[in-house]
Amino acid sequence: MNDEPVLLLDAVGKRFGDVDVLRAVNLEVARGEFLGLIGPNGAGKSTLLRILTGLHQRTNGVCRVFGLDPTQRSLEIRQRCSYLPGETSVYQEMTGAQFLQFAQSFHAASDSARERRLAELFALPLHKRVRSYSAGMKQKLAVLAALSVEADLYLLDEPDRALDATMRMELRAVLVSMREQHKTIVLSSHHLEELSALASRLVFLRKGSFIAASEVADARQRLSRRVRLRLADGAQLPPSARAAQRLGDGSLVIDCDGDPRALLRAIPDVALLAAEVGAERLEDLYGLLYLQGSTPHTEGTLA
Amino acid sequence: MIAQKTFREIRVMALVYTALLFALAAPVIWLWPDIYGDLKGSTLLKNPGFDFLKRIGVGVTDRSEDIAYRNWVAVMLFFRSVNLLGIAASVLLGTALFARERETQTLEFLLSRPVSRGQVLWQKSWPTVLCVLVPIFVVNTSAILLSRSIDMELPFWPLQLANLHGCLFVLAILAFTTFVSARCRVQAHVAFWVGGVVVSQIGIYLIPRLRAYSLFRLSDFDCYGPILAGNLKLPEMFLPWHGSAPSLWLLLGAALFYFLSWRSLRDLEL
Incomplete structure (x- = not known):
């Protein structure tokens, strides 16, 4: 029973009118796994999470959460889930404390220790009405409500939205402790670098499909041959090299076909001010996967 | 908790609505002795432009003051107050039920909680129904006491039957508003559609040949x-084989729109 995946999606698709928002998505999430869902706006992350909670009906495919079909038995699934919607959903006319109590009243149990910790971290004025909160405070309250509930599965749609860098770090600390408690978490985010540090597995969504593991591996391979260098004034690149990009600080980004060290050897020492080879920056990976575009695949993950 | 939250949101409006109902009811009772004399001398009431106004005119100027007073109460407390304020309260409170939650993006939060959509509808509906209907019973029943202060009598049971009928009319409007609210994304759109239907129904009511097709024919x-005169009793109100059964149609209308609301909410994809 414990080996049964918490989430199982087989060729799940979702169509709104003429638009395929999700296309034949396959996914399996094991108990205790922390899955990071990466993708730009409109990639289908929120739709995927809504299908899991039964808020959306899939158009085709098979979907199981705790072995149950969300179309038929969404209530039982929601009893074991804590879902944070992508849009900040808090009642303006309630106080923060009333909203928390309201949100927790639907669930059998709440984790009071985690609630206290989050409340301290977020330093929310819970006695005040939510309408007096800033956008960031409302999001913190929504996150607090979602994470203070004791659940078997946490579906968090961009919990770091509208949070400043400090708050994101604090939220990360809480999520790390939940990961250590082997909570099953599916979290969608735009912040690739932070999610990469948190999640035990990342999946990349693009135009409703997961990007194949092989494509992600190719992109990483390409990044391993990427050179960033700064040349002295007046110095030129060897004729065989062509800069793919010139950065604001004057650095050049070069994607080498062969060994990047050969390129560096071709530049005289006096002309080379700084060089960095193969540093995998996540924003570069994001750029390769999403900005340059390629054929979508129906399955694949990055371990 | 949803019911508690709903009640907390609408309780102030319910109090204001009760006060307005009372404010409309009290003067027409207290001023009745003077008004009765004025009405009997009014030439306008003897020859109005509409046949239903003629019947009202005849009713409220009856030689028997008791009969005239009951007719006056039927016009002022029910035909006017219940229709006017009951519809206003239904539309104001009903439009907010789901469309406002969609506007403020809290409906996704609510529907993703471990509670069925049928329960969400029920727990949002019954406090609203109570807040709209109880004031009608309370204020109109208080008319019995107010009437005694002017030495007039209102019969208790016929008044309660009139209350029941008025409440069913308001309930049907509220159920219709709830249905539209479950279908619309914006509260203003709900008000537009419900307001449009109500205004067009009033328009139809004012056309003599079409009046039979107006919803207001069931609440005039x-x-x-x-x-109130005791001529239409409970069986005639509800059983078609005993009479026109106007209350039954209102009850069925309310049930139909509640069912449609539930179905809309069940199939709703945000």
Whole structure:
């Protein structure tokens, strides 16, 4: 029973009118796994999470959460889930404390220790009405409500939205402790670098499909041959090299076909001010996967 | 908790609505002795432009002051107050039920909680129904006491039957508003559609040849007058084989729109 995946999606698709928002998505999430869902706006992350909670009906495919079909038995699934919607959903006319109590009243149990910790971290004025909160405070309250509930599965749609860098770090600390408690978490985010540090597995969504593991591996391979260098004034690149990009600080980004060290050897020492080879920056990976575009695949993950 | 939250949101409006109902009811009772004399001398009431106004005119100027007073109450407390304020309260409170939650993006939060959509509808509906209907019973029943202060009598049971009928009319409007609210994304759109239907129904009511097709035909003087006079009793109100059964149609209408609301909410994809 414990080996049964918490989430199982087989060729799940979702169509709104003429638009395929999700296309034949396959996914399996094991108990205790922390899955990071990466993708730009409109990639289908929120739709995927809504299908899991039964808020959306899939158009085709098979979907199981705790072995149950969300179309038929969404209530039982929601009893074991804590879902944070992508849009900040808090009642303006309630106080923060009333909203928390309201949100927790639907669930059998709440984790009071985690609630206290989050409340301290977020330093929310819970006695005040939510309408007096800033956008960031409302999001913190929504996150607090979602994470203070004791659940078997946490579906968090961009919990770091509208949070400043400090708050994101604090939220990360809480999520790390939940990961250590082997909570099953599916979290969608735009912040690739932070999610990469948190999640035990990342999946990349693009135009409703997961990007194949092989494509992600190719992109990483390409990044391993990427050179960033700064040349002295007046110095030129060897004729065989062509800069793919010139950065604001004057650095050049070069994607080498062969060994990047050969390129560096071709530049005289006096002309080379700084060089960095193969540093995998996540924003570069994001750029390769999403900005340059390629054929979508129906399955694949990055371990 | 949803019911508690709903009640907390609408309780102030319910109090204001109760106060307005009372504010409309009290003067027409207290001023009745003077008004009765004025009405009997009015030439306008003897020859109005509409046949239903003629019947009202005849009713409220009856030689028997008791009969005239009951007709006056039927017109002022039911045909006017219940229709006017009951519809206003239904539209104001009903539009907010789901469309406002969609506007403020809290509906996704609510529907993703471990509670069925049928429960969400029920727990949002019954406090609203109570807040709209209880004031009608309370204020109109208080008319019995107010009437004694001017030495007039209102019969208790016919008044309660009139209250029941008025409440069913308001309930049907509220159920219709709830249905539209479950379908619309914006609260203003709900108000537009419900307001449009109500205004067009009033328009139809004012056209003599089309009046029979107006919803307001089920909640006008021709309904409340006979109920308060004791001529339309409970079986005639609800059983078609005993009479026109106006209350039954309102009850069925309310049930139909509640069912449609539930179905809309069940199939709703945000």
